[in-house]
Amino acid sequence: MKKVLIGAAVGLAVGAVVYKLYREGKLDGFCDDMGRLADKTKRNLKNAVDVGKNQAEYIKDRVEQEFQAGKERLSRDSE
Numbered sequence: 742m743k744k745v746l747i748g749a750a751v752g753l754a755v756g757a758v759v760y761k762l763y764r765e766g767k768l769d770g771f772c773d774d775m776g777r778l779a780d781k782t783k784r785n786l787k788n789a790v791d792v793g794k795n796q797a798e799y800i801k802d803r804v805e806q807e808f809q810a811g812k813e814r815l816s817r818d819s820e
Contacts (some may be wrong), residue, residue, distance in 0.1 A: 762768050 760767070
């Protein structure tokens, strides 16, 4: 129980300090930096997904081409 009370007191103190810094405007730069970081992360994730899709489509096309080429070779050999 003692640890819970100490944790609650520390959490309350940290919350009060962060609130005070926010009210004074000292966290504005931090918030802007976090916003930019979040935007960059979203963009990088979207790019990674797009690259994965493109590679999957390329592999699918290559498999279809090889399959068609194999069918053509089999039909030529059987004649």
